[in-house]
Every structure is written in structure tokens, then in C-alpha cells.
Amino acid sequence: MNKTQLGKMRMRFLQISTLITAGALALTPGNLRGQSASFGPANPFYAASTLPFQAPPFDRIKDADYQPAIEAGIAQKIDEVHASADNQAEPTFENTLVAMEQSGRLIDRVMNVFNGVSGADMNPVLEKVQETEAPKLAAMQDAIYLNAKLFQRVSKIYEQRNSLHLDAESLRLVEYQYQQFLLAGARLSDSDKVKLKKLNEEEANLSTAFTLKLLAATKEAVYVTQDKAALTGLSDEQLAAAAQAARDRKVKGWALPLQNTTQQPELQSLTNRATRQALFEASWNRTERGGKNDTRDTIARLAELRAQKAKLLGYPNYAAWKLVDQMAKTPTAALKFMDALAPAASAKAQGEAKDIQALIDAQKGGFALEPWDWNFYSEQVRKAKYDLDESQIKPYFELNNVLENGVFYSAHELYGITFKRRTDLPVYNPDVQVYEVSDADGKPLALWYCDYFKRDNKNGGAWMDSFVGQSKLRGTLPVIYNVANFAKPAASEPALISFDDVTTMFHEFGHALHGIFANTMYPSLSGTNVPRDFVEFPSQFNEHWASNPSVFGHYARHYKTGAPMPSELAAKIKKAATFNQGYMLTELLAAAELDMQWNTLAPDAPRQNPDAFEAAALQKTHLSLSTVPPRYRSSYFLHIWGNGYAAGYYAYLWCEMLDNDAFQWFEDHGGLTRANGDRFRQMVLSRGNTEDLDKLYATWRGAEPGIQPMLKARGLEPEAASK
Numbered sequence: 006m007n008k009t010q011l012g013k014m015r016m017r018f019l020q021i022s023t024l025i026t027a028g029a030l031a032l033t034p035g036n037l038r039g040q041s042a043s044f045g046p047a048n049p050f051y052a053a054s055t056l057p058f059q060a061p062p063f064d065r066i067k068d069a070d071y072q073p074a075i076e077a078g079i080a081q082k083i084d085e086v087h088a089s090a091d092n093q094a095e096p097t098f099e100n101t102l103v104a105m106e107q108s109g110r111l112i113d114r115v116m117n118v119f120n121g122v123s124g125a126d127m128n129p130v131l132e133k134v135q136e137t138e139a140p141k142l143a144a145m146q147d148a149i150y151l152n153a154k155l156f157q158r159v160s161k162i163y164e165q166r167n168s169l170h171l172d173a174e175s176l177r178l179v180e181y182q183y184q185q186f187l188l189a190g191a192r193l194s195d196s197d198k199v200k201l202k203k204l205n206e207e208e209a210n211l212s213t214a215f216t217l218k219l220l221a222a223t224k225e226a227v228y229v230t231q232d233k234a235a236l237t238g239l240s241d242e243q244l245a246a247a248a249q250a251a252r253d254r255k256v257k258g259w260a261l262p263l264q265n266t267t268q269q270p271e272l273q274s275l276t277n278r279a280t281r282q283a284l285f286e287a288s289w290n291r292t293e294r295g296g297k298n299d300t301r302d303t304i305a306r307l308a309e310l311r312a313q314k315a316k317l318l319g320y321p322n323y324a325a326w327k328l329v330d331q332m333a334k335t336p337t338a339a340l341k342f343m344d345a346l347a348p349a350a351s352a353k354a355q356g357e358a359k360d361i362q363a364l365i366d367a368q369k370g371g372f373a374l375e376p377w378d379w380n381f382y383s384e385q386v387r388k389a390k391y392d393l394d395e396s397q398i399k400p401y402f403e404l405n406n407v408l409e410n411g412v413f414y415s416a417h418e419l420y421g422i423t424f425k426r427r428t429d430l431p432v433y434n435p436d437v438q439v440y441e442v443s444d445a446d447g448k449p450l451a452l453w454y455c456d457y458f459k460r461d462n463k464n465g466g467a468w469m470d471s472f473v474g475q476s477k478l479r480g481t482l483p484v485i486y487n488v489a490n491f492a493k494p495a496a497s498e499p500a501l502i503s504f505d506d507v508t509t510m511f512h513e514f515g516h517a518l519h520g521i522f523a524n525t526m527y528p529s530l531s532g533t534n535v536p537r538d539f540v541e542f543p544s545q546f547n548e549h550w551a552s553n554p555s556v557f558g559h560y561a562r563h564y565k566t567g568a569p570m571p572s573e574l575a576a577k578i579k580k581a582a583t584f585n586q587g588y589m590l591t592e593l594l595a596a597a598e599l600d601m602q603w604n605t606l607a608p609d610a611p612r613q614n615p616d617a618f619e620a621a622a623l624q625k626t627h628l629s630l631s632t633v634p635p636r637y638r639s640s641y642f643l644h645i646w647g648n649g650y651a652a653g654y655y656a657y658l659w660c661e662m663l664d665n666d667a668f669q670w671f672e673d674h675g676g677l678t679r680a681n682g683d684r685f686r687q688m689v690l691s692r693g694n695t696e697d698l699d700k701l702y703a704t705w706r707g708a709e710p711g712i713q714p715m716l717k718a719r720g721l722e723p724e725a726a727s728k
């Protein structure tokens with residue numbers, strides 16, 4: 006869930022945005038300094054934490070501590086950058102690029118914690134801090150990458166780079182930072198820089214406005230009923246959770262809160278078609294109901310503004326600018342990749358729709374399949390064809406057992422690392438657990454936090470990030486966290502999760518391993534600070550171990566009896582992995598295409614009507630299936646409007662090519678072994694962005710990545726053609 010350092014910071018500063026009118030802020034260091042009078046040694050961010058691994062002192066951090074620390078941190082960073090830019094000495098690698106890597110410790114310290122807590126445990130005070138600090142953080146970023154004197158120094162080093170006798174990682178840092186300056190617009194004229202600053206501020210403001218509207222709209226669109234019959238089909242656990250959700254909201258009856266995706270999990274079980282339609286429509290229309298939480302004007306302006314920004318920076322569209330430092334390099338390459346997948350995906354989805362319609366007709370339903378029916382009937386098709394029932398499966402996936410005997414176990418077998426629960430370290434919410442990670446030789450490696458259960462004040466989905474990033478230069482070891490939105494069981498009940506949730510745990514832990522194994526000098530190149538179309542590779546790769554027989558057999562055990570999952574049931578899960586893949590790949594591709602279409606808008610295009618634009622974009626890319634809506638509708642697509650994934654949603658699929666190709670290598674070399682794991686850790690997972698990633702991958706793999714293993718895994722390739 007990260008990308009390059011600048012991208013990561015850009016993403017974060019977009020999250021931290023504001024509703025305040027942009028442009029009111031004069032961008033001088035003096036103004037940026039703000040009121041830091043209340044910042045002193047009593048503030049828990051004042052100095053590096055004295056806890057093990059510099060873990061955040063959550064027991065001492067109060068909501069009121071963030072703002073003064075952020076303001077002081079911005080001021081400190083600006084001062085450091087100015088000192089470096091104004092240095093009278095000749096520019097050297099040490100006094101310029103290393104100085105940049107050393108700068109901003111305070112702002113990093115506080116923002117890493119603020120981002121973590123505001124994403125997972127938001128409250129009105131933190132919302133206010135976000136609003137107030139966003140433009141200052143965006144301006145700080147500009148003050149670095151648009152500083153002409155600093156750019157001159159970096160340029161000079163860049164020109165001399167091959168005669169400076171730098172080690173490979175240092176050389177990579179020079180090239181990387183030079184590119185980041187170019188991407189930020191360092192070569193623009195002074196008047197164009199002013200224009201760019203204005204556009205950046207407006208983009209940040211709109212992005213935050215979008216995020217806050219979406220959060221409120223999703224909360225408001227909760228489906229509530231006082232009629233228990235409307236919920237027929239839900240399990241006792243689901244009903245209990247719905248009753249609890251209603252109590253939490255102080256409403257009568259039952260409440261079904263919305264997940265961030267178009268489809269909702271309850272649609273699989275609700276037998277009442279009217280309820281299904283109502284729940285689906287609550288989701289589909291959440292941000293298109295008119296009123297203050299409607300996001301359509303916001304995204305239309307965002308798309309227009311991004312195209313204008315790209316033009317100013319010298320690119321034909323926003324995506325072209327965003328992809329320059331990615332593995333794909335151009336929107337054309339990404340579109341070509343997706344276009345190659347679309348026919349197979351939609352043909353498969355149409356076949357699946359036919360099967361479902363046949364089932365509806367056989368039951369004398371008397372209606373045509375609609376998107377709110379898909380999961381309800383596909384679950385029946387699955388039961389008929391694969392006889393797989395979630396309620397049969399879940400008792401074998403108790404959360405803590407999956408964690409310790411699945412997620413941790415596979416990491417131990419591959420990399421030799423061990424995990425110890427730490428109950429002595431403070432957390433920001435009682436649901437959070439902390440583990441210390443040690444290397445095979447017992448040396449301390451990292452801290453890892455997990456925060457798995459859904460809360461109303463948590464962003465949707467699942468993600469990984471760091472409270473402390475690894476850097477040999479700064480002498481820091483990684484402090485990593487995983488967040489998810491699993492249904493919280495009633496008190497004293499075990500958390501029995503779906504195989505999807507199991508896969509999510511492995512996925513986010515794959516990101517965590519990328520952070521935990523980071524072993525680089527410079528923070529900008531460390532761990533998950535890699536391009537978006539590479540960052541999902543380690544996480545999606547790690548998912549493969551969830552269904553690997555030797556790992557699966559170790560954790561898939563009944564929560565009451567400890568008995569292993571019967572082998573027929575396990576075989577069905579494996580077989581079911583290719584079930585409904587037409588739908589799943591099509592809804593993903595549709596979302597990825599929407600992203601790329603919005604972000605390849607020409608700078609001279611008029612402001613778009615989002616609904617019309619969306620319909621046309623899906624038509625154009627042959628993904629307009631009435632029964633398969635995009636995984637995210639444009640108006641609630643948080644990734645691309647609020648979370649820095651603009652022109653980057655394709656990256657999940659791109660990385661899927663990499664992860665399947667990589668897993669094929671493991672299978673060809675004996676699977677789950679320390680030798681394979683250590684080699685992968687050394688050549689890939691520990692390397693961050695210290696080498697060109699094309700080259701890094703091909704060196705480890707011994708070949709360029711191919712698309713065949715991905716098609717095979719999805720069941721989109723004829724058996725005969727697979728090797």
C-alpha cells in the first residue's frame with residue numbers, strides 16, 4: 006500500500022488534506038512554522054521513543070499532541086532543507102543527498118503515527134488536525150522538490166554521478182531523487198511553479214473532501230430494518246452482529262453497515278430479493294444521493310484538474326506523468342496489458358451469468374439476473390457444482406490459529422523468523438496486538454502490530470504501513486502494522502473467518518515481510534518504498550502460501566476439536582479458487598479501466614458528467630456487463646480519488662502476473678524451503694527500491710515475468726496449454 010517515497014508522501018499528504026480554501030496560505034518557511042509554541046519536551050513526539058524499536062508511546066500520546074508536533078516537524082524539515090540548499094560548499098553526495106535522507110525525523114515520526122491512527126481509529130479531533138495541516142504538508146513537499154537551489158545541487162551531482170565512485174545503492178539514490186525533482190516540476194519557470202502549487206493545493210483539498218464525504222456517506226447509507234423476516238438467510242452470527250451494529254448506532258432492529266466495495270457480503274445469504282436490491286442500491290448509490298455527501302462534482306473537478314496539472318508538467322495526461330517511475334512506465338503499456346485480459350474475463354463472466362440464469366429459471370424465479378442476485382445464486386451454483394459451504398469452512402479458520410499456525414508458520418519455514426507476543430507495549434485501541442519478530446539467529450528484527458476488526462471510524466479494506474521505517478543510515482529497525490476489517494465476533498465468541506479473510510491476512514503479512522526484511526541504507530529506498538506496480542507483488546506472492554498443502558494442513562484445524570479439515574473439503578476450496586473468476590476478474594478490470602480512463606483525460610477535455618463518463622468508459626473497454634458492475638463505482642473509488650492510487654489500480658493485476666510467475670519458480674524449485682525463502686529474501690524482499698526492479702526481478706527469476714501462470718491460476722487458460 007505504498008509506492009515510491011515521493012509517491013508515498015504525496016499519497017499521505019493527499020490523505021491529510023483540507024476543506025480550507027487553498028491559496029490563502031503564503032508558502033514561506035515563516036508561515037509554515039505556524040504556532041509551535043506549545044511544542045516542547047513534554048510532547049511524546051519531541052524525541053525518538055525510548056520504547057523497544059522506538060515503538061510509538063501510545064500510552065502517552067493524546068489527540069492534542071499531534072498538531073503542535075506536525076507544525077514543529079514541518080518547520081524543522083524546511084529549515085534542514087534550506088540549510089542544505091543554501092550550503093556554500095560545493096555540492097557533494099554527502100552534504101546534499103545524504104543530508105536530505107537525514108532530514109525530517111520529527112515530521113516522519115509524528116506523521117507515521119498520525120497516518121496509522123487516523124486511518125484506523127479516526128475521531129473529530131484528528132479530522133480537524135487533518136483539515137488544518139493538509140495544505141501545510143503539501144506546501145512543505147513543494148518547498149523541497151520545487152526548491153531551485155536544491156535542484157541545482159542535485160542536478161550537479163546527477164551529472165557527475167558516474168565519476169563519484171558511489172556504491173550501487175547510493176548511485177540509485179542520486180538517480181531516484183533527480184527523477185523525483187523532475188516529476189515534481191523542478192524544471193518549471195517560476196510562474197508555472199506558482200500555478201503548480203495552486204493546483205496541488207486544490208487537488209489535496211478535493212481529495213480530502215472526497216474522503217470525508219465518502220466516509221460520511223458510507224456510514225449514512227447503512228441498511229437498517231426492524232423486520233427480522235427481511236434478513237432471512239443470515240446466520241445467527243450475522244444476525245447478532247447486525248443487532249450489535251444497530252445498538253452501536255442507537256437505532257432499533259438490525260443494521261448492515263456497508264463495506265467499501267460495490268458487492269456486500271450479506272448479499273450471498275439474503276433470501277429476500279427486495280432486501281438484496283435495497284442493500285445493493287444503498288451501496289451503489291451511497292455517494293450519488295444529492296446533498297452534501299454526493300461526490301460527483303468533486304471527482305469531475307479532480308479529473309479535470311489532474312489533466313491540467315499533467316499539461317503544465319509536460320505530459321499528455323495525468324496517467325502518463327504518474328507512470329514514468331513505475332515498472333509499466335506508460336499508460337499504453339498498462340492498457341495493453343488489461344486489454345489482453347478483457348476478452349477472456351468477460352467471456353468467462355458471461356458464461357457464469359448463463360449458469361446463474363439457468364438456476365433462477367429452474368427455481369421458477371421468473372426474473373432476469375441483476376447484480377444483487379449474483380452472489381446469492383453463484384453461492385448456490387458453487388454449492389451445486391463444488392458443494393462448498395462457508396459455514397462448513399469457517400470453523401477451521403479461527404483467526405488466532407490462522408495467524409500463528411498459518412501466517413507465522415509459513416514465514417518461519419521460509420525465512421526462519423520467529424514471533425513473540427508483546428503485551429507490555431502500548432496500543433492505540435484495545436483490539437490491537439503486538440508481536441516481536443526475531444531473525445533465525447535470534448537477533449531482533451522488527452515489531453509487528455495487527456488491528457483486524459471492523460470499526461465505524463476505520464477506513465474500509467485492509468492495509469499495511471509503518472510506524473517506524475527501516476534505515477541503516479538512521480539506525481532504525483522496522484515497526485510495521487497490518488489493518489483489516491473482519492467482522493468482530495460477539496464478546497467471548499471465537500473469530501471464525503472466511504477463506505477470503507485468511508487470504509487477506511497472508512496478503513497484508515506479505516507487505517509486512519517486505520517491510521520487516523528491509524535492509525537498506527537510505528529511507529527513501531527502503532522496504533515498501535517501491536513503485537505501485539511492484540509493491541503488491543510480495544503481498545500477493547505471500548497469498549500463495551495460504552493454500553499451499555503443507556501450510557494449509559498446519560493451520561486449517563477445527564476450532565473446537567483441533568481436527569484437520571477433511572481432505573475433500575480442502576480439495577473443494579482449492580477447486581473453488583477458479584470458481585466465479587470471470588465475475589471477479591471482470592469487476593477488477595472494470596475498476597482498473599475506469600481509473601485509467603479518468604486519468605488519461607486530455608487537458609483540453611471539458612468537465613465530465615461522472616455517470617455518462619463511466620458508462621462510456623466501460624463500453625469502450627468491452628467491460629460493460631449489466632450484471633457485473635465495477636468493483637468500485639467512480640463516485641466511491643477511494644483508491645483513485647483519495648488514496649494516491651490514481652492511474653495505479655491496474656497495478657494489482659500487474660503484480661498478479663509477477664506473483665504467479667514467482668510462485669511458479671518456487672514450485673519448480675521445491676516449494677516451501679529455507680533455501681528458497683532465504684534466496685528470495687536476499688535478492689528481492691530485503692532490497693526495497695535499491696535497483697531497477699525489472700532487472701532485480703529478472704536476476705532473481707532468471708527470466709522476464711510471463712503471463713501464463715496468472716491465466717492458469719485464474720482458470721482462464723485451457724488445461725492443455727498449461728505446462
Ligand SMILES: [Zn+2]
Pocket residue numbers: 006512516541544
Ligand atoms: Zn496490498
